[in-house]
Amino acid sequence: MSGAGRVPPGSRMTTKIIHFMVNGRLEQAEFRADCSAADVKGLFRAAAEAGPHHILKMYNTAGVVVNISPRLEANSKESYYRLEVVASDLQSETPEPSQIFHSFSSRRRAELTFSQCELCAGVAKPRELDHMEHRLRRLESRVLQDAGETPDIMRELKSHVEAFKRKLESVEHLSWIGLFKDDGDQQLAEVAPEVKTPQLSVQKERQQVRGKFLNMSSLQVTEEVREHLKTPIFDNWQWEEAEMLVLLQVMYTDLDFLTAFQIQPDVLQNFLFEVFCHYNNIPFHNFQHCFCVTQMMYGLIWLTDLRNKLARIDLFVMLTSALCHDLDHPGYNNVYQINAQTALALRYNDISPLENHHCAVAFGIMAKPECNVLKNLTTEQYKHIRGGMIKCILATDMARHNEILNKFKDIQPVFDFADKEHKEVLMKIMVKVSDISNEARPMAVAELWLDCLLQEFFNQSDTEKLKGLPVSPFMDRDKVSKPSSQTNFIRFVLLPLFSELTKLFPGLEKHILEPVQRALEYYSDMEKARQDETEKP
């Protein structure tokens, strides 16, 4: 199939061919370089033979969502894209009041107008229903002015809307128990993560990881690796999952947590393995990220000599918070959760839905006796760890960044390790620093992380565009570039945070502040080179 806007003969305008698979058919589309987004979408919609109320998603060979836009890259038959109809488009036209009004002349037509709209398809939002009711009321008052009474047909129409409203409300209520899936992408698993059953292939892979992990001994980890593990130059990309689990075990052992809290080695292994299983296979917020954040926290504890400044139980809180801080992250941030009114946002009343969820999953894992690393603690110790972890994990919500940083700035000049409040703020800051510390790593390690992050951002903004939700500019593939993303993040987030921590621990300067300053130079140069390139005549 081809033909969206053929190129006129003799035109110098270039065209490109897009190959894509839809409903098991290999299709092809040809676009002029100056075609509009509507041309592109219209053509794919036609190819998918979907009605006008459907939205489409395009995937590349790596299974990553790509933007359906005129910028779509040309490809070959062998490297075709995959086009899927993913959901009903709630932004598509609802009938105008005039449409409804004209339909009054025939009851049949009135029913038809309604039965074709999204309301009847059962996919409308309460918002849209409210809008329709409002328009109906306006219309009624106009008719009343003209005719002096409400015509029968209008009364019927109103009761029709009422009936829809009742139906919708009763169905929406089911979302609380997870039976009603409002958004195609949101999983029932978000309401009850514990009942999530992975695919057989995933289960098999995980068991292989477990087997390898249990067959390796912490003792096999060389002194050289152990020393590296205490620094930000550690390269996570060299290690496979089972090895990372062993390295996590080394961190717990080398900080003496097993003896201090009477943790049996097999319970620690079960716990670490369950944590691994509860990270999702998504571009950024995955088990590798969990490992990196925990390893950075471990490194910071050594580099700042916190072993001699804080109680062991607080070190345990910090390391375990880092380990658990993004458990079951779905790859869509809080803003998305709230705007899309997901099950998580409903459950946590829009208050840090993700962080609340990560923490709840962590304690869900520890509630299993075979994974309960806290089982030999006193009630007092358990309460201390639970309270501390809740505070540290909730502190990773970036919406609270300034609040927490400002608190730290206030106390930093008079910091006292014996002050409970000071200590708690420091613990939150340490988890936050570890969470966003990729740029403190060697450039080659950090740059790969940025690619992963942008992939997750773009995936979210593509979904938001498809669903008609607000799109954060810093996630928009049409607005963001690698250098622009990093220069802003380093200037406005990393440097202010890292320099504050470095004031308390000057020894950290060369480990986290200097690499981030070098990264800023690197990305500033890249940004400038790009600007020069675009300004060239």
Ligand SMILES: Nc1nc2c(ncn2[C@@H]2O[C@@H]3COP(=O)(O)O[C@H]3[C@H]2O)c(=O)[nH]1
């Ligand atoms: N631009 C940019 N953002 C980052 C980087 N590291 C972390 N972040 C952001 O900081 C956020 C920390 O909390 P989240 O994990 O929710 O999501 C993370 C990203 O949005 C980075 O290197 N660059």
Ligand SMILES: [Zn+2]
């Ligand atoms: Zn994180």
